Amino acid sequence: MRNQTQAPKEPPSFILDVHLGKLARYLRLLGFDVAYANHWDDPEIVQRARKEQRIILTRDRGLLERKAVLLGYLVESLDPEGQLQEVLDQFNLRRRLKPYSRCPLCGTPIEQVPKEAVLPSLPPRVARRYRKFYQCPSCGKVYWKGDHFRNLDALIQKARSRTRNNKN
Numbered sequence: 058m059r060n061q062t063q064a065p066k067e068p069p070s071f072i073l074d075v076h077l078g079k080l081a082r083y084l085r086l087l088g089f090d091v092a093y094a095n096h097w098d099d100p101e102i103v104q105r106a107r108k109e110q111r112i113i114l115t116r117d118r119g120l121l122e123r124k125a126v127l128l129g130y131l132v133e134s135l136d137p138e139g140q141l142q143e144v145l146d147q148f149n150l151r152r153r154l155k156p157y158s159r160c161p162l163c164g165t166p167i168e169q170v171p172k173e174a175v176l177p178s179l180p181p182r183v184a185r186r187y188r189k190f191y192q193c194p195s196c197g198k199v200y201w202k203g204d205h206f207r208n209l210d211a212l213i214q215k216a217r218s219r220t221r222n223n224k225n
């Protein structure tokens with residue numbers, strides 16, 4: 058942490074700068090409260106962070122040196138998966154994972170919905186194959202534990218596994 062003038066919320070919530078879009082998606086997939094938009098400039102990020110008590114994650118030292126910044130962390134890894142591991146360690150988040158509880162697109166908690174409610178928007182193959190569906194109440198995106206989720210299982214395993222193997 059660059060600045061300890063204010064204690065972070067528990068569990069911490071974050072705001073990411075425009076260059077960390079993929080990290081934002083990963084953190085949301087793991088269930089963390091992440092604010093991110095690719096059009097926010099530095100002053101807006103700082104202001105939102107203050108107002109919503111979010112920790113700023115950035116690779117830009119200059120951003121963290123702004124006076125108004127209360128809580129921030131300078132991410133060192135260059136690749137998104139490395140950044141994810143770094144942030145999980147830094148903020149002790151590995152025991153707090155709630156995979157697939159938020160919409161990776163906008164960060165809103167997703168809700169289970171009856172199949173009939175989303176049927177018109179489903180590809181026939183999916184409608185035949187899956188029973189449980191989830192929808193983001195904010196952006197409307199529909200999820201099921203198939204295509205959307207499967208390719209991320211490896212990432213989640215990795216995020217979890219260090220809890221057992223590496224207690225520092």
Ligand SMILES: [Zn+2]
Pocket residue numbers: 160161162163164165193194195196197198
């Ligand atoms: Zn959404």
